[in-house]
Structure formats: C-alpha cells, structure tokens
Amino acid sequence: MSYQHILAAIDLSEDSQQIVQKAVALAKPLGADVSFVHIDVNYAELYTGLIDINLAETQHQALEASQKQLQALADKADYPIKYILIGSGDLSNELVDTIKEFNIDLVVCGHHQDFWSKFLSSTRQLMNCSPIDMLVIPLKD
Template identity: 75%
Template structure:
C-alpha cells in the first residue's frame, strides 16, 4: 500500500527540515503529494485576564510570519508542496480535521527527546487522535 498524500506537521524550528527531508524521501518514489501544516498558539485562549493588546492583530501577524516560514520550507523541500496550511488552536483537533478535509493518509511529525517532552508532549496527543498512519521522527536535544 502506498501513500497518496503526506502531511508534515511543522513547528517552524530548524529541525523541521529533517521532517521535510523524511517526507520528501517517502513521497518521491510513490509520487505522493506533500503538504505542510503549522498550528499557531491561539493567544486569546491562553490569557483570560485584562491585557492592553489587540489579540486579533497579534494573531494575524503571527499567522503571516508562519506563512512566510512555510514558503521558505517549501523552497527548501525541492519537491512540489500541495498545500501550506497555518491554523490556530488545539493541535490534535486541527490536525484531525485537516486530515479528513484534505484526504491525508500519512502524517509526519517530530518528537523532541528532552526533559519537557516527557511531561508535555503534543506528539502523544496526536498519536491518540490521528485517524491515519503517523511517522514520528525522534529529535534529540
């Protein structure tokens, strides 16, 4: 069974290139499509007190910066990137919805192997909610 659409979940760090390399390496012999997704933090959900800051404008600027970074990663990939998506909110919910909407059949994501990831791991949440196969790439600190 070959994969037809590979979604790469990127955190926009330099280590994201390792995930892109893995996805492209898998996609080339299969002729699979590759898409990128980055889920930004939803700042409005994190802070519920008073703050003198335009949350909508801050969120918009963060999403524009993320799109610019995804475009740079698309150039780095040297492979056609079908979709470059930026969202905000809960990573596992957003990714699950996107998988269905874009007919993704493999998700590539990284897992930092450090102290904090033993306590707080977004990858573990993805594993528990993903309806498709996942390739989890270890990222050693």
Template identity: 70%
Template sequence: MSYKHILVALDLSDESKLLIDKAVSLAKPLDAELSFIHIDVNYTELYTGLIDVNLAENQNKTMEASLAQLQAFADYASYPVKHSLVGSGDLSNELTDTIKEFNIDLVVCGHHQDFWSKLLSSTRQLINTSPVDLLVVPIKD
C-alpha cells in the same frame, strides 16, 4: 500501502528540515502529494483577563510570519508542496480536521527527546487522536 497525500506537521524550527527530508524521501518514490502545516497557539482562547494589546491583530501577524516560514520550507523541499497551511488552536483537533478536509493518509511529525518532552508531549496526544498513519521522527536535543 501506498500513501497518496503526506502532511508534515512543522514547528518552524531548524529541526523541521529533518522532517521535510524524511517526508520528501517517502513522497518521491510514491509520487505522493506533500503538504505542510503549522499550528500556532491561539492566545485569544488562552487569556481571559484584561490586557492592553490587540490579540487578534498580533495573531494575524504571527500567522503571516508562519506562512512566510512555511514558504521558505517549501522552497527548501525541492519537491512540489500542494498546501502550506497555518492554523491556530488545539493541535490534535486542527490536524484531525485537516486530515479529513485534504484526504491525508500519512502525518509526519517530530518528537524532541529531551526532559520537557517526557513531561509535556504533543506527539502523545497525536498518537491517541490521529485517524491515519503517523510517522514520528525522533529529534535528538
């Protein structure tokens, strides 16, 4: 199978470069399109009590910072990045919608191999919901 559009799910940590390197090494020989996505937690959906902070304003600042970081990763990639996307909310829902909207046929994501990831893994959720091929890259901690 020849992939045409690869989406890399990034958590914006330094380990993201490992995922970018892997995705670029796949995209180059296939002349595939490459896109990045980062899903922020939507704090306005998580918190239902009173709080003396403008959550929407903080969410916008967070998304702007995430876009700037994605641009830095796009520069690092040394390969054309078609889309740099930032979403918020449920990871699997956001990725599924993005896959459909942008005709993605491969998602590259990382999986930390540490104690907490054994208990709380977003990758397991992706495996159960992804409508396309998923490449899980182990990240040793």
C-alpha cells in the same frame, strides 16, 4: 500500502527541515502529494483577563511570520508542496480536521527526546487521536 498524500506537521523550530526532508523522501518514490501544516497558538484562548494589546493584530502578525517560514521550507524542499496550511487552536482537533478535509493518509512529525518531552509531548497527544498512520521522527536535543 502506498501513500497518496503526506502531511508534514511542522512546529517551525530548527528541526523542521528534518521533517520536510523525511516527508519528501517518502513521497518521491510514491509520487505522493506533500502538504505542510502548522498549528499556531490561539492567543485569545490563552489569556482571559484584561490585556492591553490588539489580539487580532498579534494573531495576524504571527500568521504572516508562520506563512513566510513555511514558504521558505517549501522553497527548499526540492519537491512540489500541494498545500501550506496554517491553523490555530487545539493541535489535536485541528490536525484531525485537516486530515479529513484534505484526504491525508500519512502524518510525518517530530518528537524531541528531552526531559520535558517525557511530560509535555504534543506528538503523544497526536498519537492518541490520529485516525491515520503516523511517522514520528526522533529529534535529539
């Protein structure tokens, strides 16, 4: 099978460069498009009590910081990046919607191989809902 549009799911950790490198290495010989996606936390959904901060401003600042980090990864990619996407909310729902909207046919993501990831794994969550192929890169901690 020849992939046409590869989506690198990036969490903006130090390991993000590995995910980008793998997506680009797969895309180059195929001439496939590469896009990035990062799903931010939706702060409004996390806290339902009274809080003395401006959630809209906090969300905007987080969005700008994420955009800068993703653009820095794109600049280092040595390959054209078609879309740099940022969403917020439920990771699974946002990713499935992105896959459909942008005609993605492969998702590349990482999986930390540590104690906590055995119990709290966003990659496992994605595997249970992804309608397309996934490449999971093991990330040693």
